[in-house]
Amino acid sequence: MTHDTDAQPRPIDLPGAGDWLAWVAGRCEGELAEARARVEQVKVATGATEVLGAWNSAQTAIANADAVSLWAEVHPDAAVRGRADELSQQVQKYVTELGQDRDLFDVFDRLAASPEAGDLEADAARVLAHTLRDFRRTGVDRDQATRDRLRELSEQGVRLSQDFGRNIREDVRSIRIAPERLAGLPDDYRAAHPADDDGLVTITTDYPDLVPFMTFGADGEARRELALAQNNVAWPANDQVLQDLLAVRRETAGLLGYSSWPDYDTEVKMIGSGQNVADFIERISVTAHERAVAELAVLLERKRVDAPGAEAVETYDSRHYSELVRREQYDVDGQVVRTYFDFERVRQGLLDVTGRLFGLEWTPVAQSEAGTWHEEVATYDVGLDGARIGRIHLDLHPREGKFKHAAQFDLVRGVAGVQLPEGVLVCNFSRGVMEHDEVVTLFHEFGHLVHHVLGGQGEWVRFSGVATEWDFVEAPSQMLEEWAWDADVLATFARDAAGETIPADLVAAMRRADQFGKGLYAAQQMSYAARSYFFHAGEHDDLTAYGDELQRRYSVFPPLEGAHMHCAFGHLDGYSSGYYTYMWSLVIAKDLFSAFDTSDMFAPAVATAYRDKVLAMGGRRDAADLVADFLGRPYSFDAWQAWLVE
Structure with a gap:
């Protein structure tokens, strides 16, 4: 499909009640065909304007094709979601092939060395510089065996990423509890969760169920049960998927000459290096620690009103007792606010x-x-x-x-x-x-x-x-x-x-x-950021045990026994080592x-x-x-x- 640059652009035509399966495939495959045609134009172009113009058109078509991943996440038809996943793999495979196309790289390398490069306007010069950097980060200048292995790793990484996300998306867990265990929940929440034929109420790990329950639910054991269900989404399936994904990233970084995946990952970020991420995590943790500890003491004091002799505030207590502290000490009732x-x-x-x-x-x-x-x-x-x-x-x-x-x-x-x-x-x-x-x-x-x-x-x-x-x-x-x-x-x-x-x-x-809670928030965020960074910075046989160790090091809340939160931590895919972001x-x-x-x-x-x-x-x-x-x-x-x- 050819892009008409003369007509006033219009939004794309979505099929509505039409054949989504055919439309999604046609859109993606058509844009990939357009990208291939434009890439061939890049290879025969004779000047900077032609090269960069054709490349911009190719990149536009690739972006359009890559948007197919949206339908894997939102379309109500499972067949469309599955087909979108397959098509997304095709797009990423083509992107990997382009990144290792030495002939294509040579076009930009020659352009950068030519007198024309010095005459490019700022945005065009930036496109050229970023394109060359992107090529080098794919290993285009490595030997053939290395390029072949990098291609295999890229394709494997795409499949693993899709598996990781799909396992989370499709694993909605729940608890079934007696109606009286809804104590503290707002009336509209209770009305929306009637008892079933067995006299029990089902509460799922979807956000509209989860967030109010963890905030207002007075039954601490019920909160623990739901928190455990949430933190075990995609367990055990994602444990091995994540280990495999981490291994792919480690090998990729090594083949490209980086000491670790975080160093590779941060090369194109503001922070600049993996060590800077580790230093940032420490800086925030140290800065927030005193406040976090003081706030934790307030939560523990309030918890002891309900549970005399309590020795710790658990992760599943945090929202609930923070809400009670705000209600009782700051005169803010979340049930009124909502x-x-x-x-x-x-x-x-x-x-x-x-x-x-x-x-x-x-x-x-x-x-x-x-x-x-x-x-x-x-x-x-x-x-x-x-x-x-x-x-x-x-x-x-x-x-x-x-x-x-x-x-x-x-x-x-x-x-x-x-x-x-x-x-x-x-x-x-x-x-x-x-x-x-x-x-x-x-x-x-x-x-x-x-x-x-x-x-x-x-x-x-x-x-x-x-x-x-x-x-x-x-x-x-x-x-x-x-x-x-x-x-x-x-x-x-x-x-x-x-x-x-x-x-x-x-x-x-x-x-x-x-x-109230800023210190607690900063500390907990750093425990997540530490998982994201340290999981990628080195190899760890037991991600649950190591994640619990990082929780104890950076958060003021103890790990939740029996939980495997890394399996449900979707940001470990998209953000990889960069949750510090x-x-x-x-x-x-x-x-x-x-x-x-x-x-x-x-x-x-x-x-x-x-x-x-x-x-x-x-x-x-x-x-x-x-x-x-x-x-x-x-x-x-x-x-x-x-x-x-x-």
């Missing part, structure tokens, strides 16, 4: 807030026009200054076989004059009222979607959308969370069933209560937010500067340079450290 967050109002409020902040218009698209894959998906066209600049799809509720966490997926990466950016937000929120932390999560994930669309207006697909260093991509989304904590912002959409707006003093209390990005997010005036969260000058200097730039410059351009100085830890102790 009554102000009706899902439909929150979704519309989010659109209104981000529209006002970034100057965007969100126009609903009828399902008959959008051709969406499920009746609960909501679609919007995105406008800026009267022009359509993209389309988004919101798939926000759980269902069987669907991705279990929260993430933004690319459907189309935007290229100016060629195709509009389209993104899909995939979450698992309740259909009724939401917890406030779910509202915060929705703002966070929507930040990725905004970044994808605004950053998808440039010429080069290599830098389209969220194309910055991987340890920066969370920073803009974490910063957007701040708007979910502002009283004036929440007042625009947070209303209870009677139409009463959430009181400003309640929001102020929520903010004060939110200060969340805290690294939070450091930068707090610094970015320091430029905003908290008394005027929609001040147009700073919001527009942030939109244009950070979000709209995509990957056109290094993340550190984008931040410095916006702030007028290099990023620092100061704002994060001030936040931790406030």
Whole structure:
């Protein structure tokens, strides 16, 4: 299929009630054929403009084909999900072949050495530099035997990654308990979980069941049972899958000349090296430890009210007793708070807030026009200054076989004059009222979607959308969370069933209560980051035992006996050794937010500067340079450290 660069780009035509199996295959295979044709053009092109132009078209087609992985995560038809997995393997196999195509590499290598390279404009020169770096990271300059083995490892890694994710996605676990063990749960939750013919209630590990139960459920043993079920999702299947995946990554890094997978992984990230990751984990852990220990003591004191003589606060106690501390010591009752967050109002409020902040218009698209894959998906066209600049799809509720966490997926990466950016937000929120932390999560994930669309207006697909260093991509989304904590912002959409707006003093209390737990959060995040890093930094025969050791070293909560959380820790696939990214990005997010005036969260000058200097730039410059351009100085830890102790 040929891309028409003269016509005004339109959103892609999804099949709706049509034949999804045929459409998914046709879309992917057609784009792969387009990519192959464009790659052949690269090899015979005679000048820099022709070479880079054909390569941009090839990369665009590959990105379009690679989006097939979305359907493996969200499509309600298992046959479509399975076919999408197969097609995704084909795409990754082709990408691996391209990365080791010596003739193709030589084209770019010669171009870089030619006089033309010095005349390239900045973005084109960056495309060339990044392309050469990508080639070298695939081992294109190694001997044939090494290239063959790297190809085998890449294909094996794709299959293992798919197995790892599929095992998590398809393994929804549950507990069955007597109705009286729902003590403490809100009325609407209890009503939605009636007893079955055996007189028992089923609670699943899906988020809408899990989060309220772990927050409000008064039965500690029931919380332990559900936590154990959640932390044993995909056990034992993923234990060996993960070991095999780690082995593939270790061998890959070694063949490419790196001392470890983290060193290979961080070469293209802001942090720069594996040792820097280890140092960062230690720095955050040391900085947060004193506060975490003090907060743990508060939780233990409150637990002893219910369980005199208790000696420890377990992981499954954390949410519950943090909620009680906030309710009793900060006068914030989560069950009252949630009554102000009706899902439909929150979704519309989010659109209104981000529209006002970034100057965007969100126009609903009828399902008959959008051709969406499920009746609960909501679609919007995105406008800026009267022009359509993209389309988004919101798939926000759980269902069987669907991705279990929260993430933004690319459907189309935007290229100016060629195709509009389209993104899909995939979450698992309740259909009724939401917890406030779910509202915060929705703002966070929507930040990725905004970044994808605004950053998808440039010429080069290599830098389209969220194309910055991987340890920066969370920073803009974490910063957007701040708007979910502002009283004036929440007042625009947070209303209870009677139409009463959430009181400003309640929001102020929520903010004060939110200060409690920062140290616990930072410590626990570092225990996850340590698993991510140290699992990859060396070989470990027993991942459960080693994970428990890291939990004891970095978290203040003891390991959960009988749990194998690494099997359900989906980020060990996509983030590999880089889960530190969340805290690294939070450091930068707090610094970015320091430029905003908290008394005027929609001040147009700073919001527009942030939109244009950070979000709209995509990957056109290094993340550190984008931040410095916006702030007028290099990023620092100061704002994060001030936040931790406030």
